[in-house]
Every structure is written in C-alpha cells, then in structure tokens.
Amino acid sequence: MSAASITGRTRLYGIVGDPVAQVRSPEVYTRKFAEAGIDAVLVPMHIAASEVGAVLPALLRLKNLDGLLVTSPFKTHALAIADEVHSRGGRIGAVNALRRDDEGRWHADMFDGEGFVRGLLAKGHDVKAKRALVLGCGGAGAAIAVSLADAGVAHITLCDIDRAKASALAAQLSASCDGCEIVAGESDAHDVDIIVNASVVGMKANDGMPAPFARFRSDQLVGDVVLRPPGEPTALIAKAIECGCPVVTGIDMHSGQIDAILEFFHAA
Numbered sequence: 001m002s003a004a005s006i007t008g009r010t011r012l013y014g015i016v017g018d019p020v021a022q023v024r025s026p027e028v029y030t031r032k033f034a035e036a037g038i039d040a041v042l043v044p045m046h047i048a049a050s051e052v053g054a055v056l057p058a059l060l061r062l063k064n065l066d067g068l069l070v071t072s073p074f075k076t077h078a079l080a081i082a083d084e085v086h087s088r089g090g091r092i093g094a095v096n097a098l099r100r101d102d103e104g105r106w107h108a109d110m111f112d113g114e115g116f117v118r119g120l121l122a123k124g125h126d127v128k129a130k131r132a133l134v135l136g137c138g139g140a141g142a143a144i145a146v147s148l149a150d151a152g153v154a155h156i157t158l159c160d161i162d163r164a165k166a167s168a169l170a171a172q173l174s175a176s177c178d179g180c181e182i183v184a185g186e187s188d189a190h191d192v193d194i195i196v197n198a199s200v201v202g203m204k205a206n207d208g209m210p211a212p213f214a215r216f217r218s219d220q221l222v223g224d225v226v227l228r229p230p231g232e233p234t235a236l237i238a239k240a241i242e243c244g245c246p247v248v249t250g251i252d253m254h255s256g257q258i259d260a261i262l263e264f265f266h267a268a
Contacts, residue, residue, distance in 0.1 A: 006041060012064050013042040013265070016056065016078075017071035020044040025069055032262055040066065052077050060098075060106055067099040067265045075110075075139055082108035088150070091176040092142045097261050109264060112140045113147030115257025116196070116223060120248045121151075122256065125221055128152035133192045135159050135210045136199030137169045140225050144198050145173055149180035157185040157192065159211070160199075187211035194221045195240075196248075202226035202234030209235050216243040223248035 013033075015025045021044075029042040045068075047055045052074055059065065060081065070078040075094035079085055082098060086109040089095040095108035120127065132153050134141050137160035145156050158173075160166040166184035174182045189195050189211075201210035203226055213236075216222060222240035224233075227250035233241065240247050 007039070009039060011040040011066045012062065013040055013067045013069070014045040014059070014065065015042060015069040015071060016045045016047050016059070016074055018047055018049045018073060020046045020071070023071065028258060029262075032258065038266070042069070047074070049073055057081050065100065067097065069261070070096045070098065078108055082106050084108070088113065088143070088146055091146050091173065092139070094139050097264055099265050099267070110143050111257045111260045111264070112225070113143035113145070114260045116144050116225065116248065116253040117147045117151050118256030118260060119252030120221070120223065122252070123246065123248065125246060127194065129154045130193040131155040131191060132194040132196065133157045133159065133187065133189055135187060135195070135197045137162070137166045138198070141198035142169055142173065144196055144225070145182060146177060148194070149173070149177035149182065153180055153194070155181045157183055159185060159187045189213055189216065189220065192220070194223070196223040196225070197234070197236050198225050200226070202228070202236060205232075207235065209239065213239065216240055216245050218244035221246050221248065223253070224250060225253055226250045227254055
C-alpha cells in the first residue's frame with residue numbers, strides 16, 4: 001500500500017514490542033491486506049517495557065485500531081488485558097495476537113505453534129499418534145507442544161537446559177492437553193517421530209546443534225523455529241537434510257503463522 005492510498009478510513013493494525021526495529025511484519029502484513037483488498041496497514045509500535053502497563057491498555061482504546069501482533073516481552077501482558085482469551089493462549093499462558101470484534105471486545109490467541117503445525121501439514125505430514133521431542137521450553141516450545149497435542153500427537157517429551165522449567169511446563173500442559181502424554185526428559189531422539197527445535201540455538205550463523213544429535217533416521221521429521229534465509233539452514237536442518245529427513249523450517253512456520261493470524265484478524 002502506498003502512502004497515497006492511506007485515507008481516513010484506513011484501518012490500523014500494529015506490532016508491539018521492545019524493541020521493534022528488527023520486525024518485518026509491517027511490510028508482510030500490509031502487502032497481504034492489499035492483496036486481499038482490505039483497506040488496512042500494519043505499523044510498528046515501540047513501547048518501553050517499563051511503560052507497557054499504562055500504554056498498552058490505552059492503545060486498545062484507539063477507535064480505528066482493529067488488531068495487534070505482540071512480540072517480546074509483552075505476550076503475557078497482552079493475555080492479561082484481553083476480554084476473551086482463546087483456548088491455546090489460555091493453556092500456554094501467553095498470546096501473540098489481539099483483535100477487536102464488532103462490539104469492541106478484544107480477543108487474544110497464540111499462533112507460534114499453529115504456524116509450525118500448519119507448515120508441517122502443508123507439506124503433507126501426518127502427526128496423528130506420533131511421538132515428538134520439543135527442545136526449548138519457552139513461549140515457542142509451549143505453543144508448539146499445545147498445537148502438536150491438538151493435532152493428534154500421542155506423546156511429547158519436553159527438553160530444556162533448565163530441567164525444572166521443562167518439568168513445570170510438562171505438568172502445566174498435561175493438565176490441559178487431553179489425549180496426549182506430555183513429560184519432561186532428555187534430548188534422546190531414538191524413539192520419536194518428530195524433533196523440533198524451539199530454542200534460540202541457530203539464530204547466530206556459528207551456532208551449532210541444539211542437542212548432541214549424531215544422526216537421524218530418514219523417516220524422522222525435523223523442524224526448527226529459527227528463521228534463516230533460504231539456502232542458509234540451521235545446523236539442525238542441515239544435518240536432517242544430510243540424513244534424508246523431511247524438514248519444516250522457520251520459513252515454513254512463519255508462512256503458516258501469517259495465514260493463521262490473518263484468518264484470526266478477519267474472523268466473523
């Protein structure tokens with residue numbers, strides 16, 4: 001959308017965080033709105049962490065603001081101020097998107113895990129009754145575990161360098177994810193069908209593996225949430241490709257998440 005096409009009727013969306021200079025969402029979502037014929041733009045909104053308690057609730061009072069993307073460190077703040085939190089966000093304890101309905105109420109949900117699962121399913125992979133290993137028990141790991149459970153995965157092992165964190169998350173999610181056994185454990189990939197890196201390992205070009213994996217079976221699916229340029233895979237994805245494994249990359253996850261959030265923003 002060009003500046004000339006922005007009018008007084010243009011609807012506003014934002015991405016809030018501290019910082020926001022690194023985000024690419026404004027370009028991506030504004031283009032998606034234009035392609036769909038929606039008169040809207042998405043802009044970065046930098047809120048100081050020390051001021052979020054006052055600024056974020058005030059922001060939601062803007063009459064022409066229809067939705068927000070929420071990035072670090074405000075995902076729990078957004079959960080607290082939403083009028084209605086959808087199931088995933090409530091179970092995870094954090095959200096990354098807010099939308100206003102026709103009555104002015106704010107709905108919130110988390111799409112990190114949904115994006116990963118959509119990326120996986122888009123490549124034709126079936127997860128029902130599978131066993132998964134999730135590395136990293138932060139917000140992304142929790143979201144992916146919940147979405148995998150919702151998609152029919154039978155067993156999930158959560159692994160984190162902070163073992164107490166993994167144990168606490170396993171207990172939290174076990175209470176709300178019926179039909180899926182969720183436990184804390186080690187980074188042992190021998191008996192699993194799906195391996196997912198949900199940690200920050202891989203964000204730097206010289207990062208190694210998130211766990212000491214020597215080989216993968218060619219029938220194991222390997223995923224990584226880290227968003228890297230095409231042709232520059234993380235060490236985990238490179239090893240998986242070397243072993244002949246199907247992979248789901250950060251690009252796949254990001255694409256799936258965009259589609260899911262756009263559907264959420266424009267839900268009836």
